[in-house]
Structures are given as structure tokens and as C-alpha cells.
Amino acid sequence: MTGLSNRRAFFEESRHRLQQGSQTLALIDLDFFKQVNDRFGHDVGDHVLIQISQLLSEHFEPEALVARLGGEEFALMSIASEFELAQRLQALNKVLTTQPLSISEQQIYISLSAGVVTVQTEEGLNDAIIAADTFLYKAKDNGRCQVRCA
Numbered sequence: 001m002t003g004l005s006n007r008r009a010f011f012e013e014s015r016h017r018l019q020q021g022s023q024t025l026a027l028i029d030l031d032f033f034k035q036v037n038d039r040f041g042h043d044v045g046d047h048v049l050i051q052i053s054q055l056l057s058e059h060f061e062p063e064a065l066v067a068r069l070g071g072e073e074f075a076l077m078s079i080a081s082e083f084e085l086a087q088r089l090q091a092l093n094k095v096l097t098t099q100p101l102s103i104s105e106q107q108i109y110i111s112l113s114a115g116v117v118t119v120q121t122e123e124g125l126n127d128a129i130i131a132a133d134t135f136l137y138k139a140k141d142n143g144r145c146q147v148r149c150a
């Protein structure tokens with residue numbers, strides 16, 4: 001539906017990239033997405049996912065690997081620093097919270113929460129996912145619409 005890589009392709013390609021050197025991983029989750037479905041319907045929710053996918057592609061590809069891991073969860077693997085990736089994701093939040101998505105004549109404000117970590121090696125990928133997820137949930141707990149890194 002979104003045209004992005006899926007979870008399996010993302011981790012497969014990430015392992016290749018990590019063979020060339022360290023990378024920065026961002027785990028991204030849309031905020032209060034259930035409310036979008038509940039208020040506007042599932043079809044509109046699907047279009048939000050499509051537009052967010054396009055925005056992530058436009059902002060981060062081709063340098064970064066962009067994937068939809070499932071549901072309203074996305075991931076990036078980039079050679080940018082943690083700080084730079086976090087800044088760029090936060091800049092995207094600023095766009096999303098000031099310029100709503102326009103879908104079926106509805107104006108939809110959405111934001112994202114993210115956790116960002118460095119992955120040094122292929123062997124470190126699983127631990128990095130756990131660490132990024134911990135940062136992501138800190139971002140959620142702290143009010144959402146924010147990016148957390150070390």
C-alpha cells in the first residue's frame with residue numbers, strides 16, 4: 001500500500017549496510033493514529049499512512065533506508081549522526097503540526113514519536129532495536145511529538 005520496504009526487507013538491507021560501517025537507526029511511530037481511524041475512517045487512515053510514507057521517502061531517501069515495519073510504525077537506517085537524524089525528524093514534526101495533511105477534504109494534523117540510536121555492527125542490530133524502542137516509548141510517555149536519543 002505505501003510502496004515502502006517491509007520489515008523483512010528493512011532488516012535484510014540494514015545488515016548489508018552495517019557491513020560497510022556504523023549506521024543510525026530511527027524507530028518511528030505515529031501519535032494517536034487510532035483516533036484518526038476512529039474519527040475519519042479506515043480509508044482516510046490508510047491515506048495518512050501513504051502520505052507519511054511519501055514524506056519520509058522525500059525527506060530521507062535515497063541516502064537512508066525507509067521502511068514501514070507494520071501498522072503505523074516506520075523505520076529509518078541512515079549514515080547521518082543521531083543528532084542530525086533526530087533534528088530532521090523533529091523538523092518533519094514541525095511541518096506536520098503546522099501544515100495538516102489534506103485527505104478527502106479533511107485537514108488532518110498528525111505527529112510522530114521516534115527513538116534514535118547508533119548501530120555499530122550487524123551483531124549489534126538486535127540490541128539497537130531494543131534501545132531505539134526504549135527511546136521511542138520515552139518519547140510517547142513524555143507527551144509524544146518528539147524524538148529521543150542518547
Ligand SMILES: Nc1nc2c(ncn2[C@@H]2O[C@H](COP(=O)(O)OP(=O)(O)OP(=O)(O)O)[C@@H](O)[C@H]2O)c(=O)[nH]1
Pocket residue numbers: 029030031032033034035037041042043044045046049070071072140144
Ligand atoms: N487505517 C489503517 N489503520 C491501521 C493500519 N495498521 C494499523 N492500524 C491502526 O493503527 C492503530 C494503532 O493504534 P494504537 O497502537 O493504539 O496507537 P496510537 O493510537 O497511534 O497511539 P500511540 O501510539 O500511543 O500514540 C489501530 O487503530 C490500528 O487499527 C493500516 O494499515 N491502516
